[in-house]
Amino acid sequence: MTLGRITTNAGEWLRGAGPRSDVVLSSRVRLARNLAGFPFVSRSSRRQREEILERCRDQIMNGQLAENVLWVGLVECPQVDCQLLVERHLISRQHARANDLARAVAVDTNETFSIMVNEEDHLRIAVLRSGVQLAEAFEQVNRIDNIIEKKLDYAFSKRFGYLTACPTNVGTGMRVSVMLHLPALKLTGEIDKVRRAARDIHLAVRGLFGEGSEAHGDLYQISNQTTLGRSEQEILSEFEHTVVPQIIAYEQQARQALLQQRSVQLDDKIWRAWAILTQARMLGSEEVLTLLSHLRLGVNLGRIQTVDIQTINELFLLSQPAHLQKINGSAMEGAVRRQGRAELIRRRLGAAD
Amino acid sequence: MVLVWGPQAVKKICDKCNHPATVHEVEIVKGQKIEKHLCDDHAREEGIAVGADYKPINELLTNFVKMHSGSAPAHDLVCDNCGMGFSEFRENSLLGCPQCYIAFEAPLSPLLERAQDNGTHHIGKVPQRCGIGERRQEQLLRMRNRLAEAVKSEDFELAARLRDDISQFEGVVE
Numbered sequence: 001m002t003l004g005r006i007t008t009n010a011g012e013w014l015r016g017a018g019p020r021s022d023v024v025l026s027s028r029v030r031l032a033r034n035l036a037g038f039p040f041v042s043r044s045s046r047r048q049r050e051e052i053l054e055r056c057r058d059q060i061m062n063g064q065l066a067e068n069v070l071w072v073g074l075v076e077c078p079q080v081d082c083q084l085l086v087e088r089h090l091i092s093r094q095h096a097r098a099n100d101l102a103r104a105v106a107v108d109t110n111e112t113f114s115i116m117v118n119e120e121d122h123l124r125i126a127v128l129r130s131g132v133q134l135a136e137a138f139e140q141v142n143r144i145d146n147i148i149e150k151k152l153d154y155a156f157s158k159r160f161g162y163l164t165a166c167p168t169n170v171g172t173g174m175r176v177s178v179m180l181h182l183p184a185l186k187l188t189g190e191i192d193k194v195r196r197a198a199r200d201i202h203l204a205v206r207g208l209f210g211e212g213s214e215a216h217g218d219l220y221q222i223s224n225q226t227t228l229g230r231s232e233q234e235i236l237s238e239f240e241h242t243v244v245p246q247i248i249a250y251e252q253q254a255r256q257a258l259l260q261q262r263s264v265q266l267d268d269k270i271w272r273a274w275a276i277l278t279q280a281r282m283l284g285s286e287e288v289l290t291l292l293s294h295l296r297l298g299v300n301l302g303r304i305q306t307v308d309i310q311t312i313n314e315l316f317l318l319s320q321p322a323h324l325q326k327i328n329g330s331a332m333e334g335a336v337r338r339q340g341r342a343e344l345i346r347r348r349l350g351a352a353d
Numbered sequence: 354m355v356l357v358w359g360p361q362a363v364k365k366i367c368d369k370c371n372h373p374a375t376v377h378e379v380e381i382v383k384g385q386k387i388e389k390h391l392c393d394d395h396a397r398e399e400g401i402a403v404g405a406d407y408k409p410i411n412e413l414l415t416n417f418v419k420m421h422s423g424s425a426p427a428h429d430l431v432c433d434n435c436g437m438g439f440s441e442f443r444e445n446s447l448l449g450c451p452q453c454y455i456a457f458e459a460p461l462s463p464l465l466e467r468a469q470d471n472g473t474h475h476i477g478k479v480p481q482r483c484g485i486g487e488r489r490q491e492q493l494l495r496m497r498n499r500l501a502e503a504v505k506s507e508d509f510e511l512a513a514r515l516r517d518d519i520s521q522f523e524g525v526v527e
């Protein structure tokens with residue numbers, strides 16, 4: 001089993017070509033589904049999970065979805081490859097850690113969607129797009145859901161909708177999220193206001209790698225918490241027409257304020273980031289995310305033209321431990337890894353000596 | 354209910370006083386659109402949940418446990434299909450099977466209502482083929498449960514019979 005093209009390709013969502021990608025890196029819509037007549041994953045026997053896996057694999061790999069889809073059993077998958085899938089946001093950390101033969105993920109080779117089997121729910125179907133493309137992402141995830149549903153009965157009740165292991169997902173089973181780059185709100189100290197406001201209207205704010213992770217690189221994931229009593233269209237429309245435009249407007253205001261009132265400090269941050277990234281001989285992963293964030297801000301504001309956005313987007317990912325080791329072709333630890341990271345970044349920024 | 358949030362919302366002041374409005378509601382009554390803009394205090398007075406009241410379900414569950422920490426575990430509700438106890442659910446916030454939603458309905462409903470922003474009933478997508486009815490879902494779940502128990506106790510004769518029953522049951526189109 002090999003991840004093949006996934007390692008060498010940068011996913012569609014990374015190209016940074018989507019609408020409003022100056023602030024919004026990616027849009028994601030995922031559906032939680034469970035098969036009717038089976039207990040939820042945490043309460044099921046090994047045999048039951050295997051049966052669930054078989055049914056899902058048949059439907060995913062032998063039908064309309066099968067083209068360009070890679071099936072990955074997570075136990076047979078090497079540790080570094082599992083980690084790579086986490087860094088790509090194709091599986092959760094929880095899914096990667098599991099020591100269960102009945103856990104798997106189906107990934108399309110363009111990385112527009114992934115289907116986790118036997119994670120917290122029997123099925124977690126997710127679509128990832130660059131920039132603000134929530135309606136498109138929903139359209140695709142809904143289509144996949146319809147295809148799977150042709151042969152598999154879902155646990156569904158009239159009152160509670162799609163039944164999920166955790167009641168925070170029950171109803172639509174839909175989680176909509178956007179990955180936002182908010183460096184100016186961070187630099188101006190306004191970010192806490194946005195966090196509070198988002199929380200007040202029942203949105204979750206998380207860091208780059210989800211639950212409990214910090215917002216390294218000024219990257220924030222904002223997602224809906226409410227899944228019951230509101231339709232998919234309502235949830236999507238609030239995101240697309242209210243939440244996302246307003247956060248973008250706030251970030252733009254903060255960027256303009258920085259330009260007008262603190263342009264020297266701003267340029268200092270940007271050029272320091274450039275200097276360190278192109279000169280340092282050892283770099284830690286968190287430090288890199290912070291520096292790349294400042295550099296990305298500089299490029300988006302036209303303060304620096306020595307690098308393009310796509311390269312920066314890619315470096316956010318390639319500087320992560322698993323990607324680094326895949327590129328290097330062998331395991332790297334501690335100082336060696338920091339050295340390898342600095343080297344990769346210098347090379348990608350055209351500053352290798 | 355529609356909540357508006359952000360700069361354009363902040364500009365409005367409360368309908369009942371001069372404080373900035375933080376809660377914005379649009380109600381449709383007899384085809385008439387009625388807008389309400391209220392400050393936190395007046396929103397609370399009107400019985401509208403204000404943002405700060407909202408807590409994610411895990412936190413709600415923890416508080417629930419704290420509130421009832423004195424109560425005897427002997428009264429624990431148990432799902433008669435999967436054997437999951439409500440106290441166990443409170444600990445890890447995962448239910449055991451679809452039937453748990455029915456078994457725990459009484460204590461779960463108020464928690465859900467708060468965690469789901471007053472949502473109590475599903476609105477939205479319904480499986481296209483309408484799947485199998487709730488009654489059949491439950492029957493299937495119980496048959497599979499019996500099968501798992503038969504396998505566990507190594508009663509292979511019973512297990513084989515149950516397996517046949519299940520495939521026959523699944524084969525029957527409603």
Ligand SMILES: [Zn+2]
Pocket residue numbers: 367368369370371372391392393394395
């Ligand atoms: Zn007031």
Ligand SMILES: [Zn+2]
Pocket residue numbers: 432433434435436437448449450451452453454456
């Ligand atoms: Zn149960």
